[in-house]
Amino acid sequence: MMATTIQSDTVSLLSIRSVAKHFGKNIVLRDISLEIAEGEFLTILGESGSGKTTLLRILAGFEQSTSGEVWMQGERLDTQPPYRRRVNTVFQHYALFPHMTVEQNVGYGLAIAKRPAAEIESRVAEALAKVKMSAYAKSKPPKISGGQQQRIALARALVNRPRLLLLDEPLSALDANLRRQMQVELKALQREVGITFIFVTHDQEEAMVMSDRIALLRSGELEQVASPREIYNRPATSYTAQFIGHTNLLHADIRHGMATCGALRWPTSLPDGKALFSLRPECIRPATAAPAANDAMVRFQARLRDQAFHGATDLLRVESDGGLILTIRTASRDLPDRLLEFEFSAGDAIPVRATSLGSNSTSEDRA
Amino acid sequence: MEFLVSASTPMKSSRWLTAHALAVFAFLYLPIAILILYSFNGQGVGGFPPRNLTLNWYRILFNDAPIWDSVLNSLIVAAAAMVIALLFGIPAALALDRAQFPGKALFRRLVLLPLILPGIITGLSLLMLFRVAEVRLSLLTIVLGHGTALISVATTEVFAGLQKLNRAQEEASLDLGANYWQTFWRITVPNLKLSIIGAALLIFTLSMDEIAVSFFLIGRDNTLPLEIWGRLRRGITPEINAISTIIFMFSLIAIVFWYRLRTRAQVTPEIGAELVETSQTDSQLSS
Numbered sequence: 001m002m003a004t005t006i007q008s009d010t011v012s013l014l015s016i017r018s019v020a021k022h023f024g025k026n027i028v029l030r031d032i033s034l035e036i037a038e039g040e041f042l043t044i045l046g047e048s049g050s051g052k053t054t055l056l057r058i059l060a061g062f063e064q065s066t067s068g069e070v071w072m073q074g075e076r077l078d079t080q081p082p083y084r085r086r087v088n089t090v091f092q093h094y095a096l097f098p099h100m101t102v103e104q105n106v107g108y109g110l111a112i113a114k115r116p117a118a119e120i121e122s123r124v125a126e127a128l129a130k131v132k133m134s135a136y137a138k139s140k141p142p143k144i145s146g147g148q149q150q151r152i153a154l155a156r157a158l159v160n161r162p163r164l165l166l167l168d169e170p171l172s173a174l175d176a177n178l179r180r181q182m183q184v185e186l187k188a189l190q191r192e193v194g195i196t197f198i199f200v201t202h203d204q205e206e207a208m209v210m211s212d213r214i215a216l217l218r219s220g221e222l223e224q225v226a227s228p229r230e231i232y233n234r235p236a237t238s239y240t241a242q243f244i245g246h247t248n249l250l251h252a253d254i255r256h257g258m259a260t261c262g263a264l265r266w267p268t269s270l271p272d273g274k275a276l277f278s279l280r281p282e283c284i285r286p287a288t289a290a291p292a293a294n295d296a297m298v299r300f301q302a303r304l305r306d307q308a309f310h311g312a313t314d315l316l317r318v319e320s321d322g323g324l325i326l327t328i329r330t331a332s333r334d335l336p337d338r339l340l341e342f343e344f345s346a347g348d349a350i351p352v353r354a355t356s357l358g359s360n361s362t363s364e365d366r367a
Numbered sequence: 368m369e370f371l372v373s374a375s376t377p378m379k380s381s382r383w384l385t386a387h388a389l390a391v392f393a394f395l396y397l398p399i400a401i402l403i404l405y406s407f408n409g410q411g412v413g414g415f416p417p418r419n420l421t422l423n424w425y426r427i428l429f430n431d432a433p434i435w436d437s438v439l440n441s442l443i444v445a446a447a448a449m450v451i452a453l454l455f456g457i458p459a460a461l462a463l464d465r466a467q468f469p470g471k472a473l474f475r476r477l478v479l480l481p482l483i484l485p486g487i488i489t490g491l492s493l494l495m496l497f498r499v500a501e502v503r504l505s506l507l508t509i510v511l512g513h514g515t516a517l518i519s520v521a522t523t524e525v526f527a528g529l530q531k532l533n534r535a536q537e538e539a540s541l542d543l544g545a546n547y548w549q550t551f552w553r554i555t556v557p558n559l560k561l562s563i564i565g566a567a568l569l570i571f572t573l574s575m576d577e578i579a580v581s582f583f584l585i586g587r588d589n590t591l592p593l594e595i596w597g598r599l600r601r602g603i604t605p606e607i608n609a610i611s612t613i614i615f616m617f618s619l620i621a622i623v624f625w626y627r628l629r630t631r632a633q634v635t636p637e638i639g640a641e642l643v644e645t646s647q648t649d650s651q652l653s654s
Contacts, residue, residue, distance in 0.1 A: 062538055082541040089542045095535035099557045108553075109543035160543065 013038040013196050014059075014077075014164060019068030021054050021220075028054045029220045032068070036164075036198065041190050043199045043207040046217035047243075052200045055217070056166050059198065060089045072163065088157035089166040093173060094149045096141035102128070102152050103137040109160040127159040130189070147178050154186075158193060167199045171206065183209050204244045208232065216240055223355065239355040241278035248284075248326050250277040250349065259349070262322030266298040266346040276354045281315065281329040283348035287341040296346045301339050302326065318342065399615065406608035424605040434610060437594035444509050444581075444590055445574035451514030452570050453563065456521020463522070464529040482519045486579025489516050494583040505586035512580045517573060521566045528562025561629060568625055572618065 014036040021029040029051045036042050046052040057063040059070060061082030070078040077085060088109070096105050104111075106127055110120045128134045131151035136144055141152065150170060157165055171179045171186075187210045190197050201207055207214050208228040216223040216231065216239075224236045235241035238249055252259040252268075252275050259268045259275065268275075287299055302318035305325070309332060316328040316335070328342065409419025428434060462468070463475055481489060493512050494504075502508060532555065540550040556563075578592045585593060591614075595607055 060538075060542060062541075081546070082538070083544045083546050087542075089539070091535050091539060093533075093535060095533065095539040097536055097539070097554060108540070108545075112544045112549060156539075156543070 011038045012036065013040075013073060014198075015071040016055075016059075017069045017071065019055070019058060019065045019070065019078075021051070021058065021063065022066045027220055029058075029065075032220075032222055034215060034222065034225065036196060039194050039196055041187065041197045041199065041210060041212045043201060043211035043214050044217060045201060045204060045207040045214050045244075047202055049219075050217040051220040052202075052217050053168060056089075056168055056198065056200050059164070060087060060166055061085055086163045087166060088160055088162040088164075089168065090150075090153045090157050090170045092168045092170065094141075094153040094170075096149055096152055096156070098140065098142050100140075101137065102133065102139050102141065102144070105141065105152060106156045106159055108156065113160075123159055124155075127155040130158070131155045146173050147182070150174065150182065154189070158189075158195070162195060164196045164198065167197060169200055169202070172201070172203075179206075186210065208244070214244075216243065218243075218355065234350060235278055235352055237353045237355040238276055238278065241350070241352050246281055246327060248279045248281065249352075250279055250324075252277055262324035263320045264298065264300050264322075264324065266344075266349055267296070268346070268349070268351070270351055276352050277349040278352045279326075279344060279349045281327045282313075284326065284328045284342050284344045285330055286335070287343040297343050298346055298349075299341055299343045301341055303339055304335055304337055307335065402608050403612045403615065406605050406612045408605055411605055424609045428606050428609045431606065433589075434591075434594060434606075437589045437591045438610075440506055440588050441575055441591040444506060444513060445571045447510040448513035448517055448574040449567050449570045451510070452517040452521040453567060455514075456518045456566065457525050457563070459518065459522045460525035460529055463526050478522050479519050481516045482523070486516070486577070487583075490580040490583030493580070497584070503586065504584055506588050508584040508586065509581050509590065512584045513574045513577060516577075516580055517570045520570050520573065524566035524569065525559060525562050528559045532558050564628065565625065568621055572621065575614075 012035045014034075016032055016034040016036075019029060019032045020027070032055060044052045044055060054063060058065050058078065061078075061080065065078055068078075069076060072086075077087075097108065100108070103124055107120045107124045110123060115123075125134065125137075128137055131154055133148060133151050133155065136148060136152070141149055144152070150173075153170070167186075171182050174182060183206060199207075199210060211228055213225060213227055214231050215225045218239055224231055224240045226234070226236075231240060232244055235244065235247075241247040241249065250259075250261040250264065252261040252264075254260075254268060254270050254272050254275055256272070257267055257269065259266050259270070259277065261277070300320050302320040304316060305319050306317035308315045310329075312332060313329050314332045316330060318326050318328060318340070320326065326342075404417055406424055407420045407422070408417035409421040409423065410417070459478055463471070463478070468474075490512065493508070493515070497504065497508055536554050536558070537550050540554045541547070545553060576592055577590075578596065581590050581593055589597065591610075595610070598604075598607060
């Protein structure tokens with residue numbers, strides 16, 4: 001299990017300690033431990049059935065963990081009912097109250113907390129302005145569009161100034177363009193209000209764009225917790241490497257500091273034996289004319305099998321001498337159909353632990 | 368041109384269908400129309416077509432104290448039965464929807480039983496119960512009879528409403544700081560309003576024209592259907608038509624009122640609740 005690293009200059013807001021959840025015989029979460037810093041944007045990323053929604057529901061108080069504890073700034077959180085937690089949620093389908101106006105929806109939490117009417121009015125107006133929905137204050141939720149409902153749901157949660165905001169796939173119901181726009185807006189909003197966000201999604205691109213850190217869940221276990229850059233550049237497992245972006249997985253034999261996979265050979269510091277390496281497609285490129293003096297550059301010959309145009313880049317499938325198929329991403333250009341020379345830096349071949357992709361047995365996420 | 372030929376077949380069958388629909392319509396509503404028409408007939412119930420149209424029967428009706436006593440009795444019984452049925456039926460629906468308890472499936476069927484059971488059996492068994500308990504038969508026994516028999520109506524109506532309710536709304540309310548009780552009153556009940564009003568109207572109507580159970584449990588005071596039935600044995604008069612017409616008009620108003628409520632509340636349903644799994648929240652809500 002990866003150690004969860006927290007920058008030393010930040011304070012831990014939420015502490016998830018060995019949380020597990022069983023639904024009967026079905027184990028949805030096992031031994032989840034995670035520290036979340038004040039003001040952090042953390043994304044819980046996982047396929048459907050990975051347990052991400054269940055984890056969020058445990059934090060919100062809609063589910064009880066089978067074992068483990070959740071603490072928030074020195075107070076036990078998981079024994080409190082949902083209405084006593086300073087945690088608010090943006091639901092996947094927004095769950096706005098259809099019998100109330102937008103204004104009443106947003107003011108609901110403040111009205112329950114018995115705040116003075118004048119304060120409710122000004123805070124609701126402020127929250128609606130923040131999500132650019134002031135014009136819809138008197139509308140009823142069923143009359144407005146999905147993207148607008150999304151904003152109202154956000155305002156309804158944020159107006160209460162929670163310590164922690166939970167977002168359960170809030171963008172999944174929006175179309176692609178609106179979704180990208182909301183990603184940017186949501187991230188900007190989070191910086192502005194400074195509230196800690198825990199964002200659940202199955203979309204790795206969304207996770208990369210928005211998060212300070214990504215916690216990748218696989219079959220109810222934390223696979224890796226790291227910043228988007230780190231999780232992409234230094235995946236700890238083969239599952240991480242495959243789920244986040246694309247990769248070439250190389251099964252190598254190591255002897256005397258050299259790893260061998262087919263016709264490929266590169267230096268490594270790993271001990272003798274078998275090992276699995278992840279090599280990102282963009283780390284391989286057609287070799288430059290002059291052979292590199294650098295030892296760490298690995299050269300190999302391969303024949304082009306397939307070339308797909310992706311705009312700025314091309315995706316190549318090449319077959320090296322030993323029959324090994326590799327995927328390569330390069331700048332777009334026409335390549336001749338003959339034996340070509342490619343190269344990559346030995347340091348880009350990242351050793352990963354072998355974990356399988358798509359072996360989820362649980363069916364908890366109803367996406 | 369052949370499509371014209373083939374088009375004539377559906378035309379023909381649609382004409383038949385129209386005729387059929389009209390026949391069904393006539394079958395359903397002609398008796399009511401005639402009932403209303405003859406309440407204005409100067410010649411009494413006999414003779415066709417009705418002659419000497421008059422409001423005389425209504426005049427007689429308005430001076431007929433026993434009829435109005437029975438109307439009042441019926442209204443009291445219906446209102447009381449409605450309260451009893453809702454008081455027991457709503458919690459039963461909540462339990463069926465939210466709570467997990469042993470024998471739930473059996474409970475669900477047993478609650479519905481009075482709907483299917485002939486009134487004669489309900490009436491007879493209640494009569495025997497009251498005999499054993501030495502309760503004197505009166506309007507109260509009818510109220511208890513109707514109330515218990517109609518709990519199932521309240522339960523089924525409200526249960527159907529609960530099934531359509533988006534549970535994420537209740538979770539959102541809890542999330543925003545409302546406790547279970549506040550959530551119930553502010554979110555659950557407003558969402559069930561239509562189902563509860565619908566159940567109330569249905570119970571009221573069913574109680575108003577109930578005969579079988581009332582027949583067994585009647586004391587000295589008649590309800591309207593029993594009063595009418597009693598008079599019919601002495602021969603039919605247009606006065607009965609007149610009171611029936613009035614009841615019909617009130618029913619019509621109730622139906623229109625209900626329909627208006629319903630269409631006004633007709634909103635695009637939210638995308639299905641994403642979190643249907645029964646959980647801790649559910650059982651706590653209902654307990």
